[in-house]
Amino acid sequence: MSVFQTYLQLGFYHIFNLQAYDHLVFLLALCAPYVLGDWRRVVALVTSFTIGHSITLALATLGVIAFNAAIIEALIPVTILLTCLANLLRAGRLEPRRNDTRRTEPIVLTLPNLLAAVFGLIHGLGFSNYLRELLGQNSRPVLELFAFNLGVELGQLLIVLIILVVGFVVLRGFGASRRDWVLVVSGAAAGIATVLLLGQLTGA
Known part of the structure; x- marks a missing residue:
């Protein structure tokens, strides 16, 4: 197996790993x-x-930037909480009608793509610890970085597809409303993020 294929798989399985x-x-x-x-x-x-x-994965892996790992690990659940908060605040504007699978305006933060990129900067630093352990003494891991990122992207797209399909089944098959789906999913994600944040803050 080539170096590219190896790191492509590592990136894919890393994002798909329960860790x-x-x-x-x-x-x-x-x-x-x-x-x-x-x-x-x-x-x-x-x-x-x-x-x-x-961006931050490359910069951190190449040693261009340094960061406090504990702070980053605490900021990751904060990004989840902020996203959930925006979802919960906007979910109340949806009509609680059943079988509502029509496309509506996204219930996310303003300028969602920009904010997703900003939150990605934080998550990239979290990814970098894992990748640096894999690379060892490799000081110019350009191919490895590209393959790892591509693997992560493919893994994320598969996860997103699963989430959207599950949402479709719940909304269409079980007759749940869009509002209830957003409230339940965002509430669950916020609960997990809160546990993660408290664990980081208390050192648990």
């Missing part, structure tokens, strides 16, 4: 307001997030 569940929860919160018909908008949103984390 990276904080990033999975962020994606869940990010996609909660959308339905399957919004897939183009969601792809743009996730790609914005990827661009953000690719």
